Every structure is written in structure tokens, then in C-alpha cells.
Amino acid sequence: MSKRGAPPEVNAGSMADIAFLxxxxxxxxxTIETDAGLDRMLPPIEPPDTDVVIKQKNIFEVNINKNGQLLVEDELVDIKNLREKAKAFLDNGGDGTCTYCKGQKNPESSDNPTKAIISLKNDRETKYSTYITVQNELVGAYNDLRNREAQRLFKRDFTDLEAEYLNPETDPARKEDLKEKVKRIQDLFPQKLSEAETSSGN
Incomplete structure (x- = not known):
């Protein structure tokens, strides 16, 4: 009876190198996924020189209860209609000083886009997804109006101008030109989105 030969040995000397490679x-x-947050620039804390009086008609109140229902200006509103209502408020031009506004010029609504403030209030039990959706619709209202004015003045959407301006690869000379255009549009419809103190038990 012949003896079986020993099995061939596997050279494991380079296994560490292969594992390392x-x-x-x-x-x-x-690619590592990162959580997307809300892009918000908070203003510096500076005490105002004088007390600023804000008329109630210049505040667009949006309340979200714990069930995800929206109460806009004391009226129950479907979330799909929120953007149009916010745009109508911002673009109202009630005091006649806004030359570019195309709203109804309702004297009982906002006077001017520069004075219009959107106030958002949540319940402590509001779902985060609902909160983000509402935020997106409100920011979308600003972007829609800014896009309209950017198209009128520069034949480009504001979102495209802003994206090019924020792109680190954009030429510095081009960036200066874009900065002026972006600021001009932002000044027409300044984003004044205020978050009121969160409530509980709504």
C-alpha cells in the first residue's frame, strides 16, 4: 500500500499584503453617507438701536400640530397648498411700494416682501419628516419668487446663479459678478423665516 503524499502547502506570506491592498x-x-441638515444662516446677536414694530399683517403664521396638520393664518391647509399661500403672502405688495410684486395688493396682507416674515411653530410631538417637508415648501416659495425675478433681470434661475456662486471651482472674477447678482435677488425677496418657540399638547 503506497503512502499518500503530503498536501501541498499554501504560501500565505503575501496574504497580509493582499488584505492591506x-x-x-x-x-x-x-462613499460615506452624511445626514443632510437644514442650511440656515443665523444672524449675529446684536441689540437693535430702536424697538422695531412689526405689524401683524406682515407675519404669516404657520402652525404644525402633533398630528402633522397645518394651521395657516388660523385656517386648516393641506401641505400641498402651503407653497402657493406663502408665495401669495410674500408677493402681495399691499402698501404699493413694491414695483416688482405681482400679488393682489391686499391691504390686509403683507405690505412689502422686505417686511414680510414667515413664522413657523411646531408641536414637540411633530414628526421630523413633516417638519422638513414644511420647511422645504416655505423655502421653495422664496426660491420660486427669486427664480422669477432672476429670470426677469438676468435670464437665469436664481438657484443656478447661487449654485455657480457657491461652487469653489468658479473663477474669482466671475464669483464677484455672481455675488452682486445673488445679493440683488436676495434683497428683493429676503428670506425671513422665523421659528417660534415649540409648543406642546396641541
Whole structure:
């Protein structure tokens, strides 16, 4: 009876090198997802020189209860109609000083886009997804109106101008030109989105 030969040995000397190369490969090619937040620029804390009086008609109140229902200006509103209502408020031009406004010029609504404030109030039990959806619709209202004015003045959407301006690869000279255009549109419809203190038990 013949003896079986010993099984061939596997050379494991380079296995560590191969594992290291695979590790490097996966580290380089893997994308890590990051949580998307809300892009908000908070104003510096500066005491006002004089007391600012804000008329109630210049405040657009949006309340979200714990069930995700919207109460806009004391009226129950479907979330799909929120953007149009916010645009109508911002674009109203009630005091006649806004030359570019195309709203109804209702004297009982906002006087001017520069004076219009959107106030958002949530319940402590409001779902985060509902909160984000409402925020998106309100910011979308500003963007729609800014896009309209950017098209009128520069034949481009405001969102495109802003994206090009914020792109780090944009030429510095071009960036200066874009900065002026972006600021001009932002001044026409300044984003005044205020968050009131969160309530509970609504």
C-alpha cells in the first residue's frame, strides 16, 4: 500500500499584503453617507438701536400640530397648498411700494416682501419628516419668487446663479459678478423665516 503524499502547502506570506491592498481599495472607493441638515444662516446677536414694530399683517403664521396638520393664518391647509399661500403672502405688495410684486395688493396682507416674515411653530410631538417637508415648501416659495425675478433681470434661475456662486471651482472674477447678482435677488425677496418657540399638547 503506497503512502499518500503530503498536501501541498499554501504560501500565505503575501496574504497580509493582499488584505492591506483590499482594505485600501475599499477605503478609497466607498462613499460615506452624511445626514443632510437644514442650511440656515443665523444672524449675529446684536441689540437693535430702536424697538422695531412689526405689524401683524406682515407675519404669516404657520402652525404644525402633533398630528402633522397645518394651521395657516388660523385656517386648516393641506401641505400641498402651503407653497402657493406663502408665495401669495410674500408677493402681495399691499402698501404699493413694491414695483416688482405681482400679488393682489391686499391691504390686509403683507405690505412689502422686505417686511414680510414667515413664522413657523411646531408641536414637540411633530414628526421630523413633516417638519422638513414644511420647511422645504416655505423655502421653495422664496426660491420660486427669486427664480422669477432672476429670470426677469438676468435670464437665469436664481438657484443656478447661487449654485455657480457657491461652487469653489468658479473663477474669482466671475464669483464677484455672481455675488452682486445673488445679493440683488436676495434683497428683493429676503428670506425671513422665523421659528417660534415649540409648543406642546396641541
Amino acid at each position: 483590499l482594505l485600501i481599495f475599499f477605503l478609497v472607493t466607498t
